[in-house]
Amino acid sequence: MNKTIIAGAILAAGAGAVIMSQQDSTPSYNVLDYIPADTPLFAAQLEPFPLKNYIASAPRIIDPNEQQASDENAASTQPGASFLLSLIKSYEAGLTDADLLVKTFGLPDDVRAYFYTLGLLPVFKIEIANEQAFWDLLDKAELDSGFSHKAVKLQTISYRAYAISDPTDPVNAEVIVAIDKGLLTITFNSAHNEETLLASALGLTKAEHSIADSGKVEQIIKQHNFQQASVGFIDHVELIKGLTTQDGNQLATQLSTMQQKLGTGGYLEQIRTEQCASELATIAANWPRTVAGYTQLDITAKESTIGFSTVVESNNQVILNALTALRGFIPKYTSDVHNNVLAMGLGLDSSEFSHTLNTVWRDLQTPAFSCQPLAEIQTQISQSGDVVGMAGMSANFTNGLQGVSAGLLDYSISKKGNKAQLDSLDALFTISADTPEQLFNSAKMFLPALQHVQLTSGGEPIALNTIIPIPPEMKIDPKVAIKGNHLVIYSGDKGEKVANALASESLSKNGLFDLSFDFKKMVTPIITATELAGEEIPEEAMFLTEYDARMQLSIDTNQEGLIFKSEVNNKAPK
Structure with missing residues (x-):
């Protein structure tokens, strides 16, 4: 590096x-x-x-x-x-x-x-x-x-x-x-x-x-x-x-x-x-311009936070309306950059997926171009029709899906013998849907291990290891539950707290993609585990333990165009 x-x-x-x-x-x-x-x-x-x-x-x-x-x-x-x-x-x-x-x-x-x-x-x-x-x-x-x-x-x-x-x-x-x-x-x-x-x-x-x-x-x-x-x-x-x-x-x-x-x-x-x-x-x-500028600028000698936005402007309302309809739900925890190690959310209204794909596919072929390089591109797009159709059909199996997200909230590693072992894991995986119970019941057709599992909104969580055996040396006890509009698999006290908070988050079309991570929280335990195992740490990796920074990235769309946002927070070395 x-x-x-x-x-x-x-x-x-x-x-x-x-x-x-x-x-x-x-x-x-x-x-x-x-x-x-x-x-x-x-x-x-x-x-x-x-x-x-x-x-x-x-x-x-x-x-x-x-x-x-x-x-x-x-x-x-x-x-x-x-x-x-x-x-x-x-x-x-x-x-x-x-x-x-x-x-x-x-x-x-x-x-x-x-x-x-x-x-x-x-x-x-x-x-x-x-x-x-x-x-x-x-x-x-x-x-x-x-x-x-x-x-x-x-x-x-x-x-x-x-x-x-x-x-x-x-x-x-x-x-x-x-x-x-x-x-x-x-x-x-x-x-x-x-x-x-x-x-x-x-x-x-x-x-x-x-x-x-x-x-x-x-x-x-x-x-x-x-x-x-x-x-x-x-x-x-x-x-x-x-x-x-x-x-x-x-x-x-x-x-x-x-x-x-x-x-x-x-x-x-x-x-x-x-x-x-x-x-x-x-x-x-x-698509007249790509524009960019600061949305936040707070800088001192001890800490800095810079928010930045890039917009690919568009006057193509057909594509913009299709992408706007595709937006789904992304939970709040995915953007909590100060309390997560790593979190990611994909907002996707699966009921609009097939329509959006076909709308964009047709628009890219209209009008028919006579300019040779453009005509060649259109020919290649036209030949991808079967792939577009298959992708649209596959979305029917997840009808009602509004988004998928996951978060690694915290973890710790220690030494056991001459190896490193996972001591704790706070994490969760979320499927947000109009009716998560129906989505879960549909999954039973493909996963026989779920046939006898009953989940209802507000019901008691079920230990995942009663469905899928988890080796005891992993020291984790994940649970699966339905919290409001969200099917959640979570582990640890922090994971449970975030999962419970999801019950009050109602579905809304609030984005396409969100990613947040903390460099130091991600890297430090891994390097500690490597040292505990007696392995040599590459010099290129050591400097990351001093990199006290957090970043959030998102992709969205509105009537102005495609929007790419980022926010970086740095703290000076102590």
């Missing part, structure tokens, strides 16, 4: 993956004025993100041994890779010390940042508090690696250009690093880029039609109830326009120019036809 990647993902999720920036009340320089409204990809932080406190609240997940390995790798690689590894080493060191990271990289404690594209060209900007500290960081990496830059000036801005292509390559690809107006800019340049494009990336030329003027950012925040702190999007309409037209937007113009210079078309030529342009534009209009 690569801890560097995990660390980077965590930091990006909190501070850089999808962030937006709101300028001061009287800004002299608004980055949004330099971003074209037709940008296909945008992410920024409208309010300063408390980077220093977030890093302080995050678990320590970098160890000295991995940093030493980075040093050894840097010494044995090419200069460009050594340069990058030197920067990664500084980054890793900063993840264990918030003060060190902001000092080394010259960042402010609370930072604003932007990521967007000028057609194909990616541009990243982040606020810098100490310009010299950042240049010193790059100088040190150059000294460590022997990789050097070229000093260049464009109009009023001096920047560093780091070559990333072979000197004989006519493309002449470079990474551009510049600091101006308190902002660090990292972008790319090549022989294919016009000088005006680099000038736009460096903030020298305002966009003719900017995202600031379009009102797009404010509209997304209002429509999806995101916090003002952040917003991001992938514009599917602009992407399709760029791929299927000659000059419909900046992306299209750049691709056309590259096509002329390189003399190749390939797949691009297949979809740059009148039929494909029209049909793909229709699809994009039905």
Whole structure:
């Protein structure tokens, strides 16, 4: 397991993956004025993100041994890779010390940042508090690696250009690093880029039609109830326009120019036809954007909680109505991230399953496309009709089912001889249905062991080991019962408490999928058991015991589109 990647993902999720920036009340320089409204990809932080406190609240997940390995790798690689590894080493060191990271990289404690594209060209900007500290960081990496830059000036801005292509390559690809107006800019340049494009990336030329003027950012925040702190999007309409037209937007113009210079078309030529342009534009209009933003942002040096929502927008009411009808019931305990080890719930109205499958299957074949790549996809969908029919028929056996869920609430492990043994298990498995008694009685036809078992709502629980023999060394005594609209198998005092609480939870269509887990609670007993058994613990696993974090993930749908939500809670090491 690569801890560097995990660390980077965590930091990006909190501070850089999808962030937006709101300028001061009287800004002299608004980055949004330099971003074209037709940008296909945008992410920024409208309010300063408390980077220093977030890093302080995050678990320590970098160890000295991995940093030493980075040093050894840097010494044995090419200069460009050594340069990058030197920067990664500084980054890793900063993840264990918030003060060190902001000092080394010259960042402010609370930072604003932007990521967007000028057609194909990616541009990243982040606020810098100490310009010299950042240049010193790059100088040190150059000294460590022997990789050097070229000093260049464009109009009023001096920047560093780091070559990333072979000197004989006519493309002449470079990474551009510049600091101006308190902002660090990292972008790319090549022989294919016009000088005006680099000038736009460096903030020298305002966009003719900017995202600031379009009102797009404010509209997304209002429509999806995101916090003002952040917003991001992938514009599917602009992407399709760029791929299927000659000059419909900046992306299209750049691709056309590259096509002329390189003399190749390939797949691009297949979809740059009148039929494909029209049909793909229709699809994009039905699924116009993927948008994202914060729904919660509570960060201190001791604890942080970040809520994040991603919505795949849709105007296809046929599919949205079908998916909405499919939603089922998910119990409350599946989202109780602070009291569970691991819990998961699948909401599914089985009476709507067949109808939803057939509705989506038919919609994907309507209208019949003449664009060759789309027609081929439709042919494959059409040929899957038998599978769709069989899946729909199988749902009839579970008519009345509204959801399935399971939770591991707690467990403990100890040593017995030279082996680890399970001492306790608090868990439950739930089937939620309109009439769970009927569902249970239907199961008797397939499971002879259940023939003489009688369960009724509110009746006494039955020990599962009277139905299915359970080895005594497992030290568990699970019970099966019907609690209201829920058929429950549970174990342990905590499992019983949650099972009893289900009796008061009436069925409602409240979701499609929910998952919550606690890293530390999951990993610590397992590692303890491994140690008790005298087995060696992989170094990559040990750091997880210090990772005091909880996460909740969910998938749902409404009339806006498909919704993916997450919430991460971190606590600083004690």
